[in-house]
Amino acid sequence: MKPFADRLAEAVRRTAAPVVVGLDPRLEGLPPALAPEERSPQTVASAFERFCREVIDAVACLVPAVKPQAAFFEQLGPAGMQALANLIAYARQKDLLVILDGKRNDIGSTAAAYADGWLGPGGCSPWGADALTVNAYLGEDAVQPFIETAKVRGAGLFVLVKTSNPGSRQFQDLVADGMPLYQHVGRWVEQIACQSLGQCGYSLVGAVVGATYPAQLAELRSLMPHVWFLVPGYGAQGGTARDVASAFDSQGLGAVVVSARGILFAYQNSPYRERFGPDHWQQAVEAATKDMIAQLRAETPASQLHPPSSS
Amino acid sequence: MKPFADRLAEAVRRTAAPVVVGLDPRLEGLPPALAPEERSPQTVASAFERFCREVIDAVACLVPAVKPQAAFFEQLGPAGMQALANLIAYARQKDLLVILDGKRNDIGSTAAAYADGWLGPGGCSPWGADALTVNAYLGEDAVQPFIETAKVRGAGLFVLVKTSNPGSRQFQDLVADGMPLYQHVGRWVEQIACQSLGQCGYSLVGAVVGATYPAQLAELRSLMPHVWFLVPGYGAQGGTARDVASAFDSQGLGAVVVSARGILFAYQNSPYRERFGPDHWQQAVEAATKDMIAQLRAETPASQLHPPSSS
Numbered sequence: 001m002k003p004f005a006d007r008l009a010e011a012v013r014r015t016a017a018p019v020v021v022g023l024d025p026r027l028e029g030l031p032p033a034l035a036p037e038e039r040s041p042q043t044v045a046s047a048f049e050r051f052c053r054e055v056i057d058a059v060a061c062l063v064p065a066v067k068p069q070a071a072f073f074e075q076l077g078p079a080g081m082q083a084l085a086n087l088i089a090y091a092r093q094k095d096l097l098v099i100l101d102g103k104r105n106d107i108g109s110t111a112a113a114y115a116d117g118w119l120g121p122g123g124c125s126p127w128g129a130d131a132l133t134v135n136a137y138l139g140e141d142a143v144q145p146f147i148e149t150a151k152v153r154g155a156g157l158f159v160l161v162k163t164s165n166p167g168s169r170q171f172q173d174l175v176a177d178g179m180p181l182y183q184h185v186g187r188w189v190e191q192i193a194c195q196s197l198g199q200c201g202y203s204l205v206g207a208v209v210g211a212t213y214p215a216q217l218a219e220l221r222s223l224m225p226h227v228w229f230l231v232p233g234y235g236a237q238g239g240t241a242r243d244v245a246s247a248f249d250s251q252g253l254g255a256v257v258v259s260a261r262g263i264l265f266a267y268q269n270s271p272y273r274e275r276f277g278p279d280h281w282q283q284a285v286e287a288a289t290k291d292m293i294a295q296l297r298a299e300t301p302a303s304q305l306h307p308p309s310s311s
Numbered sequence: 312m313k314p315f316a317d318r319l320a321e322a323v324r325r326t327a328a329p330v331v332v333g334l335d336p337r338l339e340g341l342p343p344a345l346a347p348e349e350r351s352p353q354t355v356a357s358a359f360e361r362f363c364r365e366v367i368d369a370v371a372c373l374v375p376a377v378k379p380q381a382a383f384f385e386q387l388g389p390a391g392m393q394a395l396a397n398l399i400a401y402a403r404q405k406d407l408l409v410i411l412d413g414k415r416n417d418i419g420s421t422a423a424a425y426a427d428g429w430l431g432p433g434g435c436s437p438w439g440a441d442a443l444t445v446n447a448y449l450g451e452d453a454v455q456p457f458i459e460t461a462k463v464r465g466a467g468l469f470v471l472v473k474t475s476n477p478g479s480r481q482f483q484d485l486v487a488d489g490m491p492l493y494q495h496v497g498r499w500v501e502q503i504a505c506q507s508l509g510q511c512g513y514s515l516v517g518a519v520v521g522a523t524y525p526a527q528l529a530e531l532r533s534l535m536p537h538v539w540f541l542v543p544g545y546g547a548q549g550g551t552a553r554d555v556a557s558a559f560d561s562q563g564l565g566a567v568v569v570s571a572r573g574i575l576f577a578y579q580n581s582p583y584r585e586r587f588g589p590d591h592w593q594q595a596v597e598a599a600t601k602d603m604i605a606q607l608r609a610e611t612p613a614s615q616l617h618p619p620s621s622s
Contacts, residue, residue, distance in 0.1 A: 024421070026420075041437045069417075069421055069424075071415075071417055071421045071422070071424040071425045071428070072421070072424050074424070074425060074428045074429070074438075075424040075425070075427050075428035075437075076428065076437060077392075077396055077428065077436075077437025077438055078389065078392045078393040078396050078437070079437075080428075080437075081388075081389045081392040082389040085388055085389050101417075103415070103416050103417055103446070104382075104414070105414050105416075105446055106380075106382055106412075106414055107474065107475070107476040107478075108476065109337075110335070110380055110382045110383070111382070113380075113382040113383050113385070113386040114382045114385060114386070116386050117382070117385045117386035117387065117388065117391075118385070125388075126352045126386075126387060126388025126389070126390075126391075127385075127388055135414070135416055135446050135448050136448075136482065137446050137447075137448040137471060137474075137482060137483070138471070138474050138476060138478065138479060138483075139474075139476065139477075139478030139479050139480065139481035139482055139483070140478045140481050141476050141477055141478030142474075142476060142478055160448060160449070163418065163448075163449050163450075163453075164418070165418040165419065165449060165450065165452055165453060166450075166452055167418075167449065167450030167451045167452030167453055168449060168450050169450065170450035170451050170499070171447065171448060171450055171492065171495060171496065172448070172449075172450070174485075174487035174488070174492060174495060175487055175488075176485035176486055176487040176492070177485070177486075181482065181485060181487070181492065184482060184485060185482065188481070
């Protein structure tokens with residue numbers, strides 16, 4: 001299996017779209033035709049699976065990757081976990097990279113067990129994700145087992161550095177030795193990232209950096225030149241295409257921007273509600289994805305983000 | 312449902328044993344009679360389930376709680392998750408409290424989905440755990456949804472403050488505004504804990520503090536007088552009964568100490584290997600649990616830890 005960093009670079013170049021669609025199914029967001037009549041974990045899990053499959057069908061040709069959010073499947077117990085496994089397999093069949101958003105973290109052999117379970121593009125693990133988000137509060141020896149498994153399997157990681165929520169200031173912005181905690185984490189991520197670079201110049205070790213803190217995003221971009229950024233907080237949380245422009249390198253690589261609600265439930269909100277409505281919710285998903293791609297291209301002059309047909 | 316803090320206090324008083332048995336099944340640790348012939352996720356998951364059920368049978372009358380480690384079940388995909396759900400239900404039938412070690416963390420409504428799924432003593436969630444470990448790197452607004460669900464359901468939380476691994480120094484010991492990060496987290500946990508105290512004087516919001524840092528454990532105990540401590544790092548990782556003595560209040564409450572490997576796989580190690588051996592592995596589990604309880608009682612003079620029959 002080719003290194004994750006290179007597979008992501010190729011997928012971004014192929015689609016000319018640095019966009020990751022977040023698969024965050026919610027009961028209240030399901031189009032009426034897919035809403036289950038009764039609300040057992042089993043029926044909701046099948047409704048979530050069907051909804052996400054249809055989202056995948058709508059976006060598979062447009063974007064490089066999807067990001068299932070583990071919480072919304074775990075919420076439904078074992079039935080939800082089976083739906084998650086089915087969806088990861090389905091997305092990979094459709095040539096999408098799958099970044100599992102689980103923010104996993106633990107020490108030593110426990111971290112190794114998480115890594116062994118989740119990181120397995122090509123069927124070498126029961127879940128089979130291409131990449132996983134991880135939390136580094138526990139320190140280097142807790143992240144290292146994830147890196148070793150990722151290296152062997154051609155998988156990737158995104159370490160939480162500066163998250164998109166307002167409360168990320170509380171601990172992540174505490175200043176120690178003259179720099180905020182998120183910079184300590186970020187500098188260390190850059191350092192370990194350099195030990196496993198792909199041909200594209202980026203590492204299998206990526207970082208989560210929120211779109212809602214544009215100044216920190218720009219600062220971290222220059223501190224971490226070998227690290228793919230997974231950028232949440234776009235759209236519903238307030239981040240704009242201009243806010244994330246600094247995340248990209250001069251080729252338009254180095255970052256992928258996530259949108260979940262803004263795409264999945266586009267049919268519920270203007271301007272898509274008026275144009276499509278609940279019966280054509282899949283077309284709303286497609287339109288919202290294309291609009292986001294266009295917005296990012298408009299703010300990012302790099303050639304890689306402008307496919308020949310649109311230049 | 313009575314508050315988690317009070318249910319834990321009652322269970323510690325009843326058993327006179329502040330011990331949590333970690334359910335961390337590993338293939339290489341299974342007694343030969345339980346080892347699966349082929350190694351598919353399904354067969355390993357059933358072997359793990361059977362092993363953990365028999366561990367639960369051996370310790371149910373001795374300790375207040377068990378702590379399944381999510382990673383070892385997630386490693387096996389959906390089959391492992393089903394085994395985990397079955398085990399949580401089985402442990403609760405046996406009147407054990409179940410602390411799910413998942414170190415979950417995310418923002419806003421995603422955190423709420425994790426909480427809704429995991430925290431459900433008495434069957435009000437698909438997993439039905441009494442308590443969950445959580446990681447606070449993301450900040451207050453990411454922990455609050457866990458607290459709200461825990462409050463409504465009589466469940467508990469343990470926030471990672473100072474973890475037991477050597478690498479916990481890297482970020483947790485960084486000094487900002489004159490105190491290390493783990494103290495910032497600890498002081499804030501004490502503050503939110505005080506907003507939801509049980510009759511026992513402790514809160515539904517607990518903390519994870521490692522046995523391997525005895526000085527910090529003592530320091531945090533005095534900074535966090537209303538917070539139950541879940542103390543990993545005992546035994547295999549190096550923590551001793553003397554190291555954890557400062558975690559208890561004068562009644563012998565306020566902390567529960569975890570052992571996993573040292574109990575589960577006791578039959579593989581001295582002195583239990585010689586006394587029991589693989590065919591009597593369950594008796595080794597029981598003996599190792601009783602020995603740990605005796606060691607903690609010996610170092611902890613508080614009356615609650617000495618049942619009438621032994622005084």
